[in-house]
Amino acid sequence: MGSVRKDIRSPGWQARYRDRSGRQRTRTFLTKGEARTFLGTVETDLAKGTWTDPDLAKVRFSTYTTRWRESLAHLRPGTLNNVDSFLHCHILPGFGTWQIGRIEPADIRTFVAELVEKGLAPSTVAAVYRVLARILATAEIDGVIPGTPCRGIKLPRQTTSTEPCFLSPAEVRRLAEAIEDRYRVLVYTAAYTGMRWGELAGLGVQRLDLLRGTIEVTEALTEVNGHVRIGPTKTGKSRTLSIPRFLVELLGEHLATFPSAGGYVFSSAEGTPLRRNFYRRHYKPAVRRAGLPDTLRFHDLRHTCAALLIAQGAHPKEIQERLGHSTIQLTFDCYGHLLPSLDERLRDGLDTTWRTVEDAQVQSGQLVELRR
Secondary structure: OOEEEEOOOOOOEEEEEEOOOOOEEEEEEOOHHHHHHHHHHHHHHHHHOOOOOOOHHHOEHHHHHHHHHHOOOOOOHHHHHHHHHHHHHHHHHHHOOOEHHHOOHHHHHHHHHHHHHOOOOHHHHHHHHHHHHHHHHHHHHOOOOOOOOOOOOOOOOOOOOOOOOOOOHHHHHHHHHHOOHHHHHHHHHHHHHOOOHHHHHOOEHHHEEOOOOEEEEOEEEEEEOOEEEEEEOOOOOOEEEEOOHHHHHHHHHHHHHOOOOOOEOOEOOOOOEOOOHHHHHHHHHHHHHOOOOOOOOOOHHHHHHHHHHHHOOOOHHHHHHHHOOOOHHHHHHHHHHHOOHHHHHHHHHHHHHHHHHHHHHHHHOHHHHHHO
């Protein structure tokens, strides 16, 4: 329990209490009533576990953010690069010198509005806000602030993202035959496994089991500021893919023809890991030579794989596992419009169930008796 006493050094009253760590703390007020009110609030917050150290709330936002950033070592290099960019370009210039406890919801709304006024895309505004919100939510968990000010913040409406392009098997073949021989099997592998670019670029020979016809997807390549790194997949999870027999044969021929000193399945002409310039130097010219839409992205080969699976009647859960989506909801968000027959199959199944029971009752004579 705390106590209130007269301040012997000044004309005021002291509220004395111990924080969660047992440390003795004192706050001085002009009147005894103010000291008692404050002490009552502190004791209630301590009992609820919502008490925060008022001195911590005075910490500069930049100081706390530095410690928060150090806790992100587990994230992928590309993700860390985006976080650092958002911090240095937007968040720290906006709140770096502020006391973290003085940031209020109105300040967050103003900050978001300023990002919009600068001309940032809605998706970028949302990404910057998510980093800021994560910092302040962590500060709340750490007991630095009583609650995050990121409440009731309306973000600009997201613009429609680029529509995915789905290739037919014939178009996949045209594209693969239009690109240099070294990358022909890369196109087929992307379209028939659904692997991400980073997963394909970072695929090691040891992850291929051509006898069993499987690929073990355990890591991905990322390129940050000109440096290539191998790390975990986008979701941090591994998966094993079965590959069609024709692709097993193509991969075997590819490894014999284009070996890589670094042990990569797909590599540059020098045998080094594939880099971002592959898209400009090799992929886009092949798209034009194949007579395909100029908007066709390499990522659309992943979408193509999903479309091919759906056309064969694959269940959404199977598609999720093959593509390595973090949740089934993400699979439905991406490809739900390609599943118009799913509800029809459910309808037909229910109809078949009903008719099976009815036919059985007719044959046994039960239905005639019931209708009498």
